[in-house]
Amino acid sequence: xxxxxxxxxxxxxxxxxxxxxxxxxxxxxxxxxxxxxxxxxxxxxxxxxxxxxxxxxxxxxxxxxxxxxxxxxxxxxxxxxxxxxxxxxxxxxxxxxxxxxxxxxxxxxxxxxxxxxxxxxxxxxxxxxxxxxxxxxxxxxxxxxxxxxxxxxxxxxxxx
Amino acid sequence: xxxxxxxxxxxxxxxxxxxxxxxxxxxxxxxxxxxxxxxxxxxxxxxxxxxxxxxxxxxxxxxxxxxxxxxxxxxxxxxxxxxxxxxxxxxxxxxxxxxxxxxxxxxxxxxxxxxxxxxxxxxxxxxxxxxxxxxxxxxxxxxxxxxxxxxxxxxxxxxx
DNA sequence: CTATACTCGGACACAATGAGTCCGAGTGGC
DNA sequence: GCCACTCGGACTCATTGTGTCCGAGTATAG
Numbered sequence: 001x002x003x004x005x006x007x008x009x010x011x012x013x014x015x016x017x018x019x020x021x022x023x024x025x026x027x028x029x030x031x032x033x034x035x036x037x038x039x040x041x042x043x044x045x046x047x048x049x050x051x052x053x054x055x056x057x058x059x060x061x062x063x064x065x066x067x068x069x070x071x072x073x074x075x076x077x078x079x080x081x082x083x084x085x086x087x088x089x090x091x092x093x094x095x096x097x098x099x100x101x102x103x104x105x106x107x108x109x110x111x112x113x114x115x116x117x118x119x120x121x122x123x124x125x126x127x128x129x130x131x132x133x134x135x136x137x138x139x140x141x142x143x144x145x146x147x148x149x150x151x152x153x154x155x156x157x158x159x160x
Numbered sequence: 161x162x163x164x165x166x167x168x169x170x171x172x173x174x175x176x177x178x179x180x181x182x183x184x185x186x187x188x189x190x191x192x193x194x195x196x197x198x199x200x201x202x203x204x205x206x207x208x209x210x211x212x213x214x215x216x217x218x219x220x221x222x223x224x225x226x227x228x229x230x231x232x233x234x235x236x237x238x239x240x241x242x243x244x245x246x247x248x249x250x251x252x253x254x255x256x257x258x259x260x261x262x263x264x265x266x267x268x269x270x271x272x273x274x275x276x277x278x279x280x281x282x283x284x285x286x287x288x289x290x291x292x293x294x295x296x297x298x299x300x301x302x303x304x305x306x307x308x309x310x311x312x313x314x315x316x317x318x319x320x
Numbered sequence: 321c322t323a324t325a326c327t328c329g330g331a332c333a334c335a336a337t338g339a340g341t342c343c344g345a346g347t348g349g350c
Numbered sequence: 351g352c353c354a355c356t357c358g359g360a361c362t363c364a365t366t367g368t369g370t371c372c373g374a375g376t377a378t379a380g
Contacts, residue, residue: 003247034256058377061327096194111298119286126279138271218348
């Protein structure tokens with residue numbers, strides 16, 4: 001089991017978008033992170049489809065966060081990029097084979113699925129407890145506040 | 161992100177193996193669950209490689225649990241089948257692009273990776289809190305104790 | 321008002337990992 | 351000593367993730 005690598009890109013982009021209140025084109029985000037702009041576009045489209053960022057077209061268009069960074073959780077981003085479905089899928093293996101449990105007796109999910117889903121819920125809860133604003137704050141604390149303002153200047157300015 | 165379907169098979173096999181103290185061949189486990197025996201063999205091999213079950217060859221060979229069911233956690237099984245690596249991999253995106261953080265300043269993992277790994281730890285902790293014995297107990301409670309003893313009889317007996 | 325340049329958006333190939341199958345090596349029973 | 355039965359690893363196919371491309375749409379400049 002390996003998580004889609006695009007999740008990392010999307011999270012970093014969300015943190016960067018915190019610094020700019022004007023639309024930022026995808027090409028600029030790609031250059032900033034030194035990744036393929038074509039592929040990054042796909043992740044941003046997923047974020048836009050989920051309503052986390054808003055896309056504006058035209059000459060000075062780009063992407064902007066729709067909500068305040070404090071109200072965007074990591075779970076929102078992960079669900080948008082990686083898909084909302086559960087990682088563990090129960091194929092109802094107990095209803096097959098010579099000792100199959102009759103279908104009408106399966107009122108509750110099988111114990112295996114229950115345990116796995118409980119663990120997934122713990123994971124989601126941990127993700128939902130962290131917001132993009134928290135991450136931006138951590139970046140400020142570790143790299144210094146001048147990092148984000150420098151990036152902001154570079155984003156708004158046209159310099160390459 | 162989707163978990164390998166073999167995890168479900170492996171977990172059910174471990175629960176079934178709880179009922180038998182004599183070696184159970186892979187073919188029988190496959191028939192019991194109505195799944196491909198060739199593919200199930202791969203999962204059992206992974207469990208054996210991790211030391212969770214022991215394989216005995218020969219005419220009346222098969223697989224047996226090495227430890228007591230109370231000391232085998234779901235995390236052990238998941239790690240054995242699905243791989244021990246972390247689901248989120250940090251590609252150190254902060255060290256790339258025009259605003260790259262210098263490598264010597266990266267003493268601590270980047271905040272994004274920290275948050276993701278913390279969520280993974282919560283997931284692992286939830287998995288480590290449940291044992292195979294707990295699952296077997298749940299099966300007893302829901303399907304009745306007669307289910308497992310019937311399976312045990314079918315496993316040891318040669319009937320198809 | 322029109323032309324233009326720049327943006328996003330979805331449709332299109334390629335690669336890697338998981339799913340599934342097969343046959344050979346080894347071992348205990350008869 | 352033979353045999354039947356078991357596991358173990360090597361091989362092939364399908365699905366999903368990775369990466370790329372070009373067309374539709376819009377705010378801007380003239």
